[in-house]
Amino acid sequence: MLTINREKCIACGMCVKICPFRIIGIDKSEAKPVPSIVPNMEASCWACGHCEAGCQQGAIKLENGLPGENTVLLNELKVSPAQFEQHLRGRRSIRHFKEGPVDITVMKELIDIVRFAPSAGNLRPLHWLVIYDRKQVHSLVALAIDWIKQKLESCDTILPDYKWYEH
Template identity: 30%
Template sequence: MLIKVDTDSCVQCGICVKACPVGVITLGNSGPEALSENGCNRCGHCVAVCPKDALRHKYVDISKQKVIDSYPVIDAETAENFLRSRRSIRYYKKKSVPREQLLQLVDIARFAPSASNLQSVSYYIIENRTVLDELLESVMEWMEKQIATGEFHHSFPIHVDSWKNGKDPVFRGAPHLIVAAAPRELKNRRDNTVLNLAYLELYAGSAGLGSCWAGLFEFFAADNEEFISKRLGLKKGLVLSGAVLVGFSAERYLKLVERNQLQVSWVE
């Protein structure tokens, strides 16, 4: 049975029916009923929205649900400052992040929305800076080969020169890299990953950590799938779908910077 209802508590308000995104719940004589299990995407909306806590779902463990005292959870001004305070950090302290904190980052990332609630993103965390140094050398050698062919991104020569001068233009000296991977056949794997890693980055700042998308590494990974899959030990069927640097920031930003002027049109 997909859902069970405490008929003594249920007031048959129908809120759970309206909240179901795929329409597999209907309101019967004794309260909400499941029309079918097949269409349910296990999002948990029905359980979370019930004002009387009268509904239980086969795939939503009520013991793991967290009750919130009020909604919205934070006020608009706090939310604005929080979102605007996120920065791409490219200077890191030479200090490792405890494994527990790294796990917190990916744990919060899993709460991001995903297409059809498939929650299909997996994570591979590089803790050892030595591994990143090895990957850095592989990326730079690849860039040199790309430059030799005459077909390369305009920034590659700059990054190669930087590397030859002892700098790290790929991982920026970060102690850790968090790689996201998703099933190759999943159409929305990149979208899902971007949302997950956006959650991760936002949470990182509040946890006292810095982060930045590893774009150059992603360039390399896209052109060297087999190597990356083997080196990171990706499970069969998974491909790299995103990567983020993580560490303790060596810089502190004192202002919330402006962006380009808002461009908006009202469609009638």
């Protein structure tokens, strides 16, 4: 599942440090000590991609059947604390949207990016449905509102003073 290119590896130990399951180690008795999977720990690998993403040399390849799934995290693209702070402080909820659909190319790129979001056990249980037809969107919104109303009505013992307000 995991291969380490001995030629590229500089034995920095980053993969060892960031492996959440501690299945990678360095045998220092070798002539050129490089990381490898600790004996009898192969089955413990969840294919999370931490080792591959953290290897600045690109020496680790995770064979998880998903081409292009993991990407080496480049130091020059890391976000500084100031950049992260500015992003969070400047972020606002959007309540007014432009008329017209989002360009399909942009939508595909965004969905491709969000598939890298972490999930418990690296299972990624999310599925995406993109609907461009305005009537279908309004129909789904109406169904969601009806479902919420039904749930709130069944919770009157939990939230007795809560009233559903129509807009």
